Amino acid sequence: MEYRCEVDLEELCPVCGDKVSGYHYGLLTCESCKGFFKRTVQNNKKYICAENQDCKIDKTHRKRCPSCRFQKCLIVGMRLEAVRADRMRGGRNKFGPMYKRDRALKQQKRALMRANGFKTEAAASLVSSNQTDSAFTGSFPGLYPVPIIQTTLRQYTSSNPAIKSEHTDIHMSSQASVLGDHAYSEELQEETFSPQVPRMPQLVMEFLRCDPDELQMQRNIAAHLQREQSSWEKQGKPTAFSFMCRMADQMLFSIVEWARRCIFFKELKVSDQMKLLHNCWSELLVLDILFRQVQHGKRSSVLLVTGQEVELSAVASYADPTLAHLVQRGQELLEKLHGLQVDRQEVVCIKFLILFNPDVKPLESQPFVESVQEQVQGALLEYTLCTYPQYLDRFGHLLLCLSELRSLSTLAEDYLCCKHLSGEVPCNNLLIEMLHAKLACM
C-alpha cells in the first residue's frame, strides 16, 4: 500500500518496531502485526508462552512467541472489536474519526516541533530522562519487613475485584481496552461541553476525575495532625521541621491513595506500582506544594496543605543555607509556573507524566507504562494547543518546568536524607520508608 503521509512513514510499529503500513485495528502498525492480530482474533487462537511471559518482541524475534506478541498487541492498544465478526471486506468502521484525529494531532505536533526548532522534542526527552539513579530497588531491611507503601497498595488491590493479576478474558479486561476506551471515547465529551468551549481531551477529563478533593484532603490531614499532636507533646515540643515532616508524611499517604485509585495505575501489579511510586514520590510532593502556592497567589507566604499560612520571612529565620537554597529554587520555579498561569488540567497531566516514568526499570508492564506516558504527552499537547492556541510553545515550557521540578525534588531528597542521618526526621512513617529507597541506592 502506498502512503503519502510523511508523518506515518517515519513511525515504527509499536509492537515490533518494523515500518508501519497504516492504521490497523486502532493504531499505526506494520503489515505483519496487522495480519498476526487479524489471524489470532479471527481464528480465536490461544497461545501459551514457554518462558515467563516477558519475551522480547522486535522485528527479528516477533515469530518466536505468539503469546507475548499478542499480549503486546493488546497492551499497545490494538482493538479486538476492529476485527469484523462477519468478515465483511472494505468500507469503513467507527474508528475512522479516531484515525483522523490522531493524524491531525501528529501533524500539529510535528509543526510545533518545526516551529520551536525541535525544542519540544528535546524537552520531551527530558520528561523521560533517566531517573533510575534515585529509584528504589528493594524494601529497607530490618525496619519494615513489609513496607508501609506495599501494605497500603495491597489493601486496595485485594479489595478491588476489578484488579486482576492476569488477563483472564482478553476480550473483556485487557489493559488495551482500558487504554482505548479512555483515549478515544468522545461521548462524554460531547455531552459535557458546548461547542463554544475548547475541546478537552477525554484523558484529561478522566485525570481530573481521579484528582483528590483539596478541601477534603486539607480536613483529613489537619485532623490527623491534630490527633497526633498530644502524643508529640509528651515527647517534648516538636520542632517546626519535625512538624513539616509529619505533614509531608500525610501528604505522601494522600499521594499513594490518589495513585492507587488512578486510571491506568490500578491496572498494574503491586510490584510495578511500588517501583513507580518509589521513583517519583518526591516529585509529586514538590509539585503538590508548588501548585498550592500557584493557587494561593501570595508571594510573601506559603500555604500549607492544612490551610495554614506561613510567612516566608519566618521560614528564612530558621533555615540553614541548604534549606534556604532549596526555598530559593522553589521560588524560582514557582515564578515560572505563575508566569505560565499553569492550570489544574495541566497539573493533573504532569502528575501522570511523573508517575508513569518509562525509565523506571525493570517493570513487568514496561510497554504499558511507555504507552501511558505517550498518551499523556499527547493529551497534554492537545489540551495546550486547544486551550491556549496563541501559545504554541506552552507544551515545551511545561516540560521544561517538569525537568526543573525533577532537579528540585532530587535536591529536596538529598536534604531530607542528610537530616535523617543526623536524626532530625521523625521515624516510623512513609516518608522514612521513601527516604530509605533513596539511601538504598547510594
Place this chain on the structure above:
DNA sequence: TTAGCCTTGAGA
C-alpha cells in the same frame, strides 16, 4: 504460520 501484496467497499 508468516507477511507481503491484492481486492473490496463505505465514506469523504
Place this chain on the structure above:
DNA sequence: TCTCAAGGCTAA
C-alpha cells in the same frame, strides 16, 4: 472519484 482500512490470497 478517491482514499484507506478492512479481509483475502498465496509464496516462502
